[in-house]
Amino acid sequence: MCYDNNNVFCNLTFNVKCGEFLSVVGENGSGKSTLVKGLLGFKKHSGALEINVRRNRIGYLPQQMPVAEDFPVTAGEVVLSGCLNDVGFLPFYKTRHKEKAREALEKMRALDLEKRCFRELSGGQRQRVLIARALCAAEELLLLDEPASGLDPMVRAELYELIGVLNKTCRLTIIMVSHDLEGVVANSCKVLHISEKASDNFFGTVSEYMQTSVYREMRCGCV
């Protein structure tokens, strides 16, 4: 399986093989979220973008979700809605969808949240529920747009651990957009760095990435 992207706004090329963990990093406004939308097929693009997963079978975690504070919905209902791409024209979910939703919650260690009201959950709990929803929708590819933003370090570490487990034991391909370099370096196997200057674009393994000047520059900004 191979994704090859020649994107016109930054002219970049990268590929992800099945079971790999790619992190997409870069400054604000460099086009990370645009790339995600391109992968999902929301945006038109020129060049070769080859995705060997059915387009609506990508598990997607949106960057920020403006959840209305008064939206009455349980975590279980949110996760189940991830199965909708498999339901087709049927009006209702089947038993196997409900089982899949429970499994996804279990994988994210959030089974105890199933009956809880989504608006009452903490940021970390919400993120876990939303990743569980993405898991329900995912065939092989999980697309996470800043899963760790707004979380405290403890919760963040736990979240990365869970994502790592999904990648290694469930053989799920993961593409993660992130600002958190430490998390990226510790968890992913490949890195795509998008920059406004095309010459600063980078694609390679984590150890290669750590040798680059771009990485050191970003690090200085952080530490």
Added chain:
Amino acid sequence: MFNEIARMFSFDFFVYAFITGLLTSLSASLLGVNLVLKRYSMIGDGLAHVGFGAFALTAAMNPLPAWAALPIVGIAAILLLRLSKNSRIKGDALIAVISSGSLATGLLLLTAFEVRNDINRYMFGSIFALDKIDVIISAVCSFIIISLYIIYYNKIFLVTFDENFARASGINVPLYNTLIAVLTAVIIVVGMRLMGALLISGLVIFPPLSAMRIFGGFRKAVACSAVLSIVCFTAGLVFTFYFSLPPGASIVAVNLLVFILFTSFGKFRQKG
């Protein structure tokens, strides 16, 4: 007690009002959940005013039946939903402009064509002046709305909850938004005959709001909203019958009472 109920239902006008009102409130309360959650509550109100203008137009062009107002309101619903998307303030002001604009046009039309008696009817409804055709049309409309809502329940939920994720799941988001807009327009036009332009949005907004005070799950909130709409409508209609109250107003008043009750109960439970 039983005799009293039998007496109420011995009047044709009461039976017509009961059937039409029950179905209309039920479908209005279902759609209302999504409208409230999408922050479109005011659109119901705006559409009712457009409906007033449209009804006035049909009254002025006498051979047209009142139901000819439906396409006008439908188009207005789609436009309002599309435009309010781009920016909230613009949409907000737009609703105000359209509301007062069509209200003024409607009043002028009714006066110019000397059908002033109808003003009251369109403003406050005429639930006890329905004929068989009204009952049939509103029953068919409600039936369509309720069945579409049940069939597309899961998709409508996801589009309301998270549009981006819905798109990623391959759901045609604009199509469902248009569906919600058109169904809302239908229920507003149907409901206006009963409740009038000024009170119809009470039927759409109150039951879901009350239900949301108590229930944390979507399915439960929808179910509760449906039950509340039926209970409140029936209670309001019975009060109207016995105390000769204005029907629209007493139905909305019962809804308001339930809303206050549920809000205080929700607050109380949160503390406890």
